[in-house]
Amino acid sequence: MFEVLFSHIQEKVNLADEEKESLKNFFIPKKLRKRQYLLQEGDVCKYLCFVVKGLLRTYNVDDKGDEHMSLFGWEGWWISDFNSFLSGEKAVFNIDAIEDTELLMISPENYEALTLAIPVMDRYFRILYQNSIVTKERRLMSSITHTAEEKYSQLATSHPQLIQRIPQNLIASYLGLAPETLSRIKKNIAIRK
Amino acid sequence: MFEVLFSHIQEKVNLADEEKESLKNFFIPKKLRKRQYLLQEGDVCKYLCFVVKGLLRTYNVDDKGDEHMSLFGWEGWWISDFNSFLSGEKAVFNIDAIEDTELLMISPENYEALTLAIPVMDRYFRILYQNSIVTKERRLMSSITHTAEEKYSQLATSHPQLIQRIPQNLIASYLGLAPETLSRIKKNIAIRK
DNA sequence: AAATTCACTTGATCTGGATCAAGCCGGCTT
DNA sequence: AAGCCGGCTTGATCCAGATCAAGTGAATTT
Incomplete structure (x- = not known):
């Protein structure tokens, strides 16, 4: 190991x-x-x-x-x-x-x-x-700057494995969102394409 | 120097x-x-x-x-x-x-x-x-977890020099708040005591 | 000293996302 | 297989904080 x-x-x-x-x-x-x-x-x-x-x-x-x-x-x-x-x-x-x-x-x-x-x-x-600091800096600015949907989209593109592997309610919490909000966001994204 | x-x-x-x-x-x-x-x-x-x-x-x-x-x-x-x-x-x-x-x-x-x-x-x-990571972690959790007023109060106690030295509109932006919101928060805090 | 600028305040209104409340489904338990 | 539980969705309502709009006063410029 x-x-x-x-x-x-x-x-x-x-x-x-x-x-x-x-x-x-x-x-x-x-x-x-x-x-x-x-x-x-x-x-x-x-x-x-x-x-x-x-x-x-x-x-x-x-x-x-x-x-x-x-x-x-x-x-x-x-x-x-x-x-x-x-x-x-x-x-x-x-x-x-x-x-x-x-x-x-x-x-x-x-x-x-x-x-x-x-x-x-x-x-x-x-x-x-060093790398960890860069990552945390990004997440912090994202949390201050972006809308709920932008945060999710950014996460989905930068860490697709995470979306696969982790239950959606935990991802919502990671993004600082209510689970219901994330559910609606995914729906909206799906409808649009 | x-x-x-x-x-x-x-x-x-x-x-x-x-x-x-x-x-x-x-x-x-x-x-x-x-x-x-x-x-x-x-x-x-x-x-x-x-x-x-x-x-x-x-x-x-x-x-x-x-x-x-x-x-x-x-x-x-x-x-x-x-x-x-x-x-x-x-x-x-x-x-x-x-x-x-x-x-x-x-x-x-x-x-x-x-x-x-x-x-x-x-x-x-x-x-x-190491220290920087701890600080960024705190700020991130604060931004996800706390209300606007809690964020400000926490900053005011943990970094009072910052409040003294930096214009209020920049502090608002640092906390992810509109300048008007920070102005009102300070007013409310002042009234309460 | 008048004029411009800029930080800040205050009020009125709006809105993104939270909260509350039901259902829905798939997987575990018994 | 019947019932239960947990994750997810959907709808209705609410609210913290954003936005828009004026006004004030202190500092800087002309």
């Missing part, structure tokens, strides 16, 4: 064989069944998790009990309540599995130790985070 | 004196007058810029000609159209100076060369980007 992680890392930086061996020691493998929680709001997020297989969602729940998706993660994504993981503060997000999932988890201490033991991992994460 | 940059870096990692000397060679200093552009939409963003002094805004303009703030940057912030800087694609953002500003700019080639010459800069940027 480390092969998925290695190949993901090696898209960005090179790892020597002995670095790969060493790297294994910093991670804990874990399996989750569908609907199982990885993290609950209020707990401290003890691991940054690489998704080897499966699908997870990160979301919070407001006063009214409504869920708001922060992000989805599948093969090749890293998942956590990043603030809680880095600072040790309580998590504001819940994370649970949408499909059966396999993870490789690293603790904050090992994350620190890993970057010190294998400095090129600083570079790997630096590049990873 | 490099002292501001050094002290900012040294909040996160240590720099040897010879590394500091070397680092200077990768940057170009630049001054901007109030209202002057650093980047215009459609151009390629040729520099990642560290703000030594002053205040800038990054924003895009929609079809209707309305501006939407992406972010503000002052002393100690890094500013660019990050996607354009990294990929060489055309910028979607405009950047201009709200106050007279002093910058230290680095080109993509020098950014790459810098991290190779001084590997601890990978670590510096990794940590910088």
Whole structure:
């Protein structure tokens, strides 16, 4: 299962064989069944998790009990309540599995130790985070600038896999829309062509 | 003017004196007058810029000609159209100076060369980007989850300096609100206490 | 000091999307 | 196979915030 992680890392930086061996020691493998929680709001997020297989969602729940998706993660994504993981503060997000999932988890201490033991991992994460920032910037501007339909269309073209794989009510929540609104939007798009 | 940059870096990692000397060679200093552009939409963003002094805004303009703030940057912030800087694609953002500003700019080639010459800069940027991701995540969830008034109140408590320093119409745009709406919100808050 | 400009306010009206409320269907359970 | 549950649709109504339209006052320009 480390092969998925290695190949993901090696898209960005090179790892020597002995670095790969060493790297294994910093991670804990874990399996989750569908609907199982990885993290609950209020707990401290003890691991940054690489998704080897499966699908997870990160979301919070407001006063009214409504869920708001922060992000989805599948093969090749890293998942956590990043603030809680880095600072040790309580998590504001819940994370649970949408499909059966396999993870490789690293603790904050090992994350620190890993970057010190294998400095090129600083570079790997630096590049990873660069891309993540660009993505988040796009989503943020889209959420401020676009209408509901524009947001959906943009998502549908940029992440068609996501539309296939994830239930529509969760996608609505990801876009900050009521499920009914998304349903109507899809209908309108379908009618128009 | 490099002292501001050094002290900012040294909040996160240590720099040897010879590394500091070397680092200077990768940057170009630049001054901007109030209202002057650093980047215009459609151009390629040729520099990642560290703000030594002053205040800038990054924003895009929609079809209707309305501006939407992406972010503000002052002393100690890094500013660019990050996607354009990294990929060489055309910028979607405009950047201009709200106050007279002093910058230290680095080109993509020098950014790459810098991290190779001084590997601890990978670590510096990794940590910088971590924090940036947490901030963007918060703003995104806030924009999806909260009402207009909640968004403003949250901003006012988390970044009071920003409220002081930046014209109210730009803050409205940053929050994704019409200027009239923000004006009314402030009035309501004032009345209530 | 008159004139223009620009940020901000206030009021009146409009509207996109939320909310509330029913049905509909396909898949699980018993 | 009958019943139930959860995801989705559809319709009717509501409302937060946008838009349109004036007005004010402070700063900048001429």
